[in-house]
Amino acid sequence: MTPLDYDYLRGFLKARSGLVLSNDKQYLIESRLMPIVRKQGMSGIGDLVAKLKVPGSEALATRVTEAMTTNESFFFRDKTPFDHFRELMMPALLKARASRRQIRIWCAAASTGQEPYSLAMILKDMAAQLAGWRVEIIGTDLSGEVLDRAKAGIYTQFEVQRGLPIQMLLKHFTQNGDQWVISPEIRSMVHYRTLNLLNDFSALGQFDIIYCRNVLIYFDQPTKIDVLNRAARLLAPDGYLLLGAAETVVGLTDAFKPIAERRGLYTPSEKTTATAPRLTALAGGRVA
Structure with a gap:
């Protein structure tokens, strides 16, 4: 070369x-x-x-x-972002959305599906609290090839051993030879779309939670700033943004502010909230 x-x-x-x-x-x-x-x-x-x-x-x-493009992913990767989901984000949104009973979640670098399916499994465990709610998980990625794998929901023994608790494996997967197939119920909770973050993504609508983890690290600073600012316009004023452990908004944008003692977790700043459009509720899939 x-x-x-x-x-x-x-x-x-x-x-x-x-x-x-x-x-x-x-x-x-x-x-x-x-x-x-x-x-x-x-x-x-x-x-x-x-x-x-x-x-x-x-x-x-x-x-x-x-x-x-790097498509490294595994179930419950880094653990902390999923603790935030269980302990802070979902309890807060259950109160804030009690009248509407709708929540939208975007996994902006879904890869082969482990991240959105991890969230779906947590939501399934919350089925009693979410009875009658409509929760939509959108998973997007640049690669159509990896999204085809995500849609199939078929994983190797190595892949299910990376971060997936054994009780969730036995509860939500069926073994087929040397592969594990995620249940149709969990698979149906996630909708996948091919999307390049460099392009306009406003047509996705607004979200209550955005996971954009381990993708900004591959961008230069102007691209990071652009993606973060456009993501801010899609996030509800009381919504949440999750970044990877090596990523931050500090020095890039004032559209978000960190949540104290919650690594990688951000919420829209007062400046963003003041100019944010009203949340548009879109149809999604029911958890229970």
């Missing part, structure tokens, strides 16, 4: 996905893209770059982008 090829791919990936690569990530590109090169019968990365430059190469561009 020549320096010119690397520079082209860096610019291509930033424009397509927001992924920012430093000057020393050639090995990463080669390891992720050489399988595509071989499958397409190309001679090397240079050939791949040449084909990406040809008009009408959208299918190849999509494969390259999906191969380069």
